[in-house]
Amino acid sequence: MKPRARDLNIRIGRLQPGPLNAITDVPGVRVGHSSVRGRSAAGRDICTGVTLIEPRAGSTNRQPCFAGVHVLNGNGDATGLEWIREAGLLTSPVAFTNTHSLGVVRDALIALDRAQQPDDGRLYWNMPVVLETFDGLLNDINGFHVKPEHVFDAANAATGGPVPEGAVGGGSGMVCHEFKGGIGTASRRLGATQGGWTVGAIVQANHGVRRELRVDGYPVGRFLEPKASPFTDAALPHPGMGSIVVCLATDAPLLPHQCTRLAQRASLGLARTGGGNEDQSGDLFIAFATGNDHIPPAAYERKGAPTCDGLRMVTNDHISALFLAATEAVEEAIINALLAAETTEGNGHSVPALDADTLLAALGKAGWPGA
Template sequence: MTTSWHSTPAGRPRFRSLGVPLPGTPGPYNAITDVPGVTVGYTTLVEGASVRTGVTAILPRGRAGLGRACAAGWHSLNGNGEMTGTTWLSETGSLAPPVMITNTYAVGPVHRGVIDWIVRQEPAPPSEWLLPVVAETWDGWLSDIHGSHVRPEHAVAALESAAGGPVEEGCVGGGTGMNCYGFKGGSGTSSRVVAHGADSYTVGAFVQANFGSRRELTVAGVHVGPELADDNPMEAPDVVVPPGAGSIIVVIATDAPLLPGQCAALARRVPLGLARTGTSGSHFSGDIFLAFSTANEGALNSAFPKTDEAEYESLRFVPWGRMDPFYEAVVRAVEESVLNALTAAETTVGREGRRSPAIPLDRLRSLLPS
């Protein structure tokens, strides 16, 4: 195992540092950035006693590939949330802009920030239209979500910082103020390598984990929630937010050549990975997932016609009957991404003195198999 499988760039522990086996083989960084070209950037906002929020940017082809569409699909397990741009994604089966994740009330300023950033890029800005993809989860337990602290320039900063390589996890970016299974949650990522005959591809997952009730938590097949039921401020008698509320956004990336419908099929497998961590899908949790393929570059772009001549595009894709290993990779990577978000997060105190405890790693480890 590589060092990056065990700790984040800042030295926070990842789940594999506990020595608990998980199935499948991750890529070098065990992150969505193992998919060639994919970059991730953050803006983290921690100010005073009441601001615990931020913005996450995922660029499917990095900055150099801005505007080059990817085959894509999406799925909603529960629609109590938002992901902009999905009607156009459904129409065309393609994704060209970055994918942004933030808090519920920051969708508007982040959307504006993406447009501001793209139109400043070279070559010349697009002459048609921009439909940014911005998703959200609710961080109002720890952060002053009504205070409009996220501004367009914070989205720009996240985009500017996007890079490949190891990815920070836990209390960073859009995940800064998020909670998961009654513990501090946030940003998490993982990957799996998939063999396809003589070829090898990567499936990467990124989660903004803000979902699940403590009693549900299951780790590596062990139902640990009841054993870790103490120290749960979010389920105190005077708290009105129901257990399990909050939402989760999941982004799946792969370099395997897939059709848009196959990307949607990957997105539909995300709930199976989440279920392995215990959730049953709360009514008050917006659970929305997007998957894209970076293969077939040059196809699926949508632009005004420049000529009257006939134009055609071609797509190379994995046969539908060979998709099962990619489905399995999604399930495994999503499960581990949630576990990484939990183990990397730190105890956080936010607005009105509200506290979200980090999962106690020593106690957790004692409940799990070697």
């Protein structure tokens, strides 16, 4: 297993991570991947997949949670975000995949959830959340190789515990700061006096220009530019084309507008690593909070009490620590995605991995005291 940032003594920020330093440190959250690899009938390389983040085991539609979204740059696509903006409810797992597989993943999530519902004759609807980034450099993206069964496989694989990172699931074919990118995760756990809550982040990193890369605040990118880049071919778009999508989870009792505020802080974590300045990058973020239980399902209930009693919320005087936790978790998740990935070749392109020794050497040149 390749080292993560903390294995290299790179300790980003000042808050402490949870025991797994992953989004699954938030109780109940589960992650599953399904990677799709091979060769198409036309001889093209297939390097793609699906990553699924479940707020809780079982149907999220029947056990919704409060959520909010933020778009830093809209050069990307997603499903289900308008309902979150309107109602403040997340009623499905969150899925990551490639740009041209957004629709099939959405449809498969509906089928998956429908199979979990009682067949009682009531009308059913759902608007799942699927986020995408473009993997067309390494993957035969126009071959539409992600199928419903890959979504089902990711759901069946979903579990708590350590989260595989790098070129896995939806991150299989992604490129980050001109190195191999993909899935990364991290967490922060607040002290008891700050509420004791956990914030976890998972990213699908497919963004960034190499010279802008920063690690723990140090401008390592300028010392990495001589390394091979997949964008040396003049026929390719310029570096930085791509996107990043982020899912934040917390067990803090946040209301929908507070989840939106938390999602906004993903922008700060992205900025700390040198991202967020490219026109051709779709930077889309979602945050959900599981700290309020027994929120009525949105799709079924038409009877019962007209109010939802017993809701809690973090007061604004104590929410800043959660903002900082989200910022640091996203920052570290991006670096973990870079460190976990392996050099990958596909369709005539080679994308190098950022190995630990290369990163540590660049940090030393940039003045990092831990070198």
